Amino acid sequence: MAEAGRRRGPTGKPRYSIFALARNALSYHENWQAAWRNPEPKPAYDAIVVGGGGHGLATAYYLASVHGIRKVAVLEKGWIGGGNTGRNTTIIRSNYLWDESAAIYEHALKLWEGLTGELNFNLMFSQRGVITLAHSEHELKEMRRRVEAIRLNGIDTEVLDTAGVKKLVPIINTDQSIRHPVMGGFIQRRGGTARHDAVAWGYARAADDLGVDIIQGCEVTGFLKDATGAIEGVETSRGTIRSKRVGCVAAGHSAVLAAMAGFKLPIQARPLQALVSEPIKPVIDTVVMSNAVHMYVSQSDKGELVLGAGTDSYNSYAQRGSLNIIEHQLAAACELYPIVSRLRVLRTWGGIVDTCPDASPILSTTPVEGLYFNCGWGTGGFKATPGSGHVFADLMAKGRPNAIAAPFGLERFSGGYLIDEHGAAGVAH
Amino acid sequence: MMLITCPYCGPRDDAEFSYGNQAHIARPADPAACSDREWAEYLYFRDNPKGPFAERWMHAAGCRRWFHVVRDTNSHAILQTYRVGEWPDPAILGGEGKS
Numbered sequence: 001m002a003e004a005g006r007r008r009g010p011t012g013k014p015r016y017s018i019f020a021l022a023r024n025a026l027s028y029h030e031n032w033q034a035a036w037r038n039p040e041p042k043p044a045y046d047a048i049v050v051g052g053g054g055h056g057l058a059t060a061y062y063l064a065s066v067h068g069i070r071k072v073a074v075l076e077k078g079w080i081g082g083g084n085t086g087r088n089t090t091i092i093r094s095n096y097l098w099d100e101s102a103a104i105y106e107h108a109l110k111l112w113e114g115l116t117g118e119l120n121f122n123l124m125f126s127q128r129g130v131i132t133l134a135h136s137e138h139e140l141k142e143m144r145r146r147v148e149a150i151r152l153n154g155i156d157t158e159v160l161d162t163a164g165v166k167k168l169v170p171i172i173n174t175d176q177s178i179r180h181p182v183m184g185g186f187i188q189r190r191g192g193t194a195r196h197d198a199v200a201w202g203y204a205r206a207a208d209d210l211g212v213d214i215i216q217g218c219e220v221t222g223f224l225k226d227a228t229g230a231i232e233g234v235e236t237s238r239g240t241i242r243s244k245r246v247g248c249v250a251a252g253h254s255a256v257l258a259a260m261a262g263f264k265l266p267i268q269a270r271p272l273q274a275l276v277s278e279p280i281k282p283v284i285d286t287v288v289m290s291n292a293v294h295m296y297v298s299q300s301d302k303g304e305l306v307l308g309a310g311t312d313s314y315n316s317y318a319q320r321g322s323l324n325i326i327e328h329q330l331a332a333a334c335e336l337y338p339i340v341s342r343l344r345v346l347r348t349w350g351g352i353v354d355t356c357p358d359a360s361p362i363l364s365t366t367p368v369e370g371l372y373f374n375c376g377w378g379t380g381g382f383k384a385t386p387g388s389g390h391v392f393a394d395l396m397a398k399g400r401p402n403a404i405a406a407p408f409g410l411e412r413f414s415g416g417y418l419i420d421e422h423g424a425a426g427v428a429h
Numbered sequence: 430m431m432l433i434t435c436p437y438c439g440p441r442d443d444a445e446f447s448y449g450n451q452a453h454i455a456r457p458a459d460p461a462a463c464s465d466r467e468w469a470e471y472l473y474f475r476d477n478p479k480g481p482f483a484e485r486w487m488h489a490a491g492c493r494r495w496f497h498v499v500r501d502t503n504s505h506a507i508l509q510t511y512r513v514g515e516w517p518d519p520a521i522l523g524g525e526g527k528s
Contacts, residue, residue: 255477266473268450269502313448317479317503322430324444357473414469 013209015120035201036208041215044242045073047396048234049249050220050257052076053085054196055374055381056249057203057214058389059396061119064210066390067397072212073243074204075236077219081200084251087319087351088382089274089296089308091287093130093191095150095157100407100419101360102153107404108387109190115386121202123194124301128286130191131165133336135180135292147186157188171283171337178335180293193287193298199385223261223371231370247372247396252317252352254375263367265375266413267354270311271321272379275329275348277340279303284337293332304346307333311353311379320350353378358418363392363401364410372396373410434510435488436496449485451475452497453516479503483517 013033014020024032047063049056052074063069074080092112094105116123134140143159150157161184166174174182204214215238222235224242233242248257258265279302289296294310309329312321326348334341356362356376361384363374374392377384391405401409412418431443457463457471476482482502487495499509499517508521 253479256479259478264470264474265477266469266475268475268477269479314443314500315450315477315482315484315502316505318505320505322443324442413473414465416465 013205016122035205036214039213039215041073041075041218041236041238041241042071042213043240044233045213046071046243047245047247048072048241048243049074049247049396050234051083051249051251052080052200052204052214052216053083053249053251054081054199054203054385055085055251055377055388055392056247057081057200057207058385059247059249059374059392060212060214060389061203061207061210062390062393063397064207064212067393069397070211072207073241074207074212074214075218075220075234075241076214076216077237079216080204080214081197084272084351084353084381085196085200085385087272087274087349088196089298089306090193090196090382091130091191091289091296091298091308092125092194092383093188093287094155094383095130095132095146095186095188095191096421097146097149098419098421099153101421102150102155103404104361104387104391104408105384106153106155107390108384111386111390112194113190115202119202119206121198121205123198123202125192125194127190127192128298129168129187129189130287130289131160131168131185131187133165133185133288133290133292134183135290136183139292140184143184143186150188155188156190157186160185160187168286169284169288171339172288173336173338180290180332180335182336187286191287196382199382203389220257220260223368225368229368231368244370245372245396246370247374247392249374249392251354251375251377251381254354254373256317258366258373261366261368261371265362265373265410266357267362267376268315269317269352270314270355271316271318271350272308272311272353273321273325273348273350274306274308275326276300276304276306276346277343278346280305280343283339288336290332290336293336295329295332295336297333297337305333305340305343311355312350317352318350319352353381355379357413359421360419361388361408362410363388363395363405363408365395365400366410370399431500431505431507433486433498433507435491435494436510436512437494438488438491441488441491445488445490446486447489449487449495452483452485481508481522483522 060074094109219237220234224232226232252269284299287298355378362376434440
């Protein structure tokens with residue numbers, strides 16, 4: 001992996017530092033170099049990544065930095081980070097039940113821990129801890145079992161009792177007479193949050209520095225195949241671009257791309273909504289999620305409470321959902337955190353997530369040689385961004401999955417080796 | 430927010446309904462004769478079109494009966510609702526959404 005200090009690509013961007021900040025203050029911050037170029041697409045590349053979200057940009061960055069494949073294009077139909085990367089609730093954790101999941105999410109978390117330095121971009125990565133609440137005796141017992149499984153994989157996690165939760169989250173209502181009383185929970189202290197936009201921008205800047213072309217406003221409209229059926233390139237709204245190696249990282253629109261390429265994915269596109277309150281003084285310095293009442297909360301550095309819930313039940317590409325989901329999550333928020341009842345909702349929004357039958361992602365070769373898919377992250381892709389990009393770049397570079405990616409192939413659906421993370425994922429996947 | 434017309438009860442808010450995904454999926458007549466791939470197709474692989482989609486809904490807070498809806502997944506427009514045993518209008522469903 002490239003070290004931050006040595007990374008100096010064709011564009012030779014100056015490093016961000018306190019000295020650069022001071023120097024640029026003298027010119028009223030009017031002379032900062034653009035963080036990435038805005039190039040015209042070339043006729044051909046060594047690799048094409050379809051989708052300029054965090055996962056796609058990370059893939060391009062690791063293709064260039066780890067595998068030395070620098071003639072790479074990232075094709076984004078809108079603007080980078082404008083899809084689910086900019087719409088999620090920014091929660092990062094690796095406390096998953098099954099070994100396969102633990103391996104990929106912990107790989108991601110370890111990359112997160114050094115990423116701000118590596119990318120020379122402040123991701124505002126904050127390991128403020130992630131608490132998952134238990135609301136029943138049964139849930140608490142299941143949680144103890146899960147904590148032991150997670151610890152066996154070398155991942156930090158511990159059980160909390162009600163007093164332990166209250167100590168970390170003073171605003172929480174621990175009255176045992178409410179409908180879903182807080183009976184304890186578990187915490188991953190290395191979990192936390194990061195600035196979602198910065199992840200896209202940091203990867204984009206670092207990838208651009210290594211020569212990757214980030215092409216925005218460029219929608220893929222079809223795939224080119226040669227006589228043997230192998231991938232030869234893509235048709236786009238900005239012309240034909242050729243490559244024998246194409247990776248699709250399009251989240252909600254993965255099924256649309258797969259249909260263009262001539263096969264089906266076991267994926268359904270669903271709306272996932274989130275909302276923020278008006279900003280208030282700091283009241284919660286950790287992340288708290290609850291599977292039973294379908295709600296999770298953290299506080300942004302601006303002071304907004306960031307609330308998320310589960311997906312809407314129906315298929316959609318509309319980037320919006322139904323109001324009853326928001327009503328439900330606000331009812332849960334008011335019961336668990338009574339002080340929020342007088343807060344106003346500042347804004348709500350939705351993104352389209354690519355849900356898989358086993359709530360685990362797909363990192364896979366496809367029936368089309370040279371075409372790879374990274375999708376199915378559903379409601380929980382943000383936390384995996386660096387790990388997903390890292391192993392997917394490896395898959396694209398070598399044409400076969402490494403040990404971390406192998407269990408997540410498309411063949412698991414006919415082989416019966418599903419990685420069922422519905423339980424560990426809960427709502428706040 | 431959608432207004433879905435239950436063929437039995439009339440127009441109601443979508444919060445009253447539960448979702449049953451793609452409609453008109455036939456269980457293989459002889460499951461034991463299916464290959465792993467065919468069985469996986471039946472269990473896990475569904476159409477996921479951006480546009481008109483024939484799907485199953487159940488009026489959970491009303492008559493609790495299953496019925497069918499053709500809905501545009503890009504605009505949420507309800508294009509047709511019809512009872513079990515009936516079929517979507519091909520003019521409405523278009524090329525997409527068929528299994």
